[in-house]
Amino acid sequence: MTAPRTCKDCLPGSKRPAPHQGPRCATHWRDEKKRRSKAAHEKRVKETYGLGDGVYDTLYASQGGRCAICTRATGSTRRLSVDHDHKNLLVRGLLCRPCNDMLGHSRDNPEFFERAKKYLEKPPAQDLGTWYAK
Structure with missing residues (x-):
């Protein structure tokens, strides 16, 4: 044995x-x-x-340990994504997956977010005088 x-x-x-x-x-x-x-x-x-040793952690700490956009996600379950500008490949910050996907969907176009803001402030259904609740 x-x-x-x-x-x-x-x-x-x-x-x-x-x-x-x-x-x-x-x-x-x-x-x-x-x-x-x-x-x-x-x-x-x-x-x-191209982030050197410890740069991710430094960036994470500088953002208060949260997603730079929604500030809800902490990266405890899934690490925050490194967001970067696709034109010049410069790192912008750390984002949760949904926020990073949203930026990707917008193709980094600020007009997308202006339209989204207007949509939230005055939804099209409001113009019809009908609000539908579940």
Whole structure:
């Protein structure tokens, strides 16, 4: 019978089982997965947008840890997207997926948002004198 594996990251003498790669206990495996995910993300934004080490985190902190447009999304479930100008490829900020998609749909045209503002202020159904509620 083989001795149970112990976690390589735990203190010496710890008897925590290490069923995960490394071998690692569940706690240290979770930490390792977060570390790997962060490193992969940092590499991807560096290769794609030219953001140096720590720039994403600095930008995230400068935005108060929220989407620059809606200010609701925090990126805790899904990281905020790096928004950039498609003409000159300059990074503008970090956005949640819906806000980033909205900008993409508008094709970075400010007139789109002016029309949307007018629509919200005076919906077409209001002109008909009929408001329909569910």
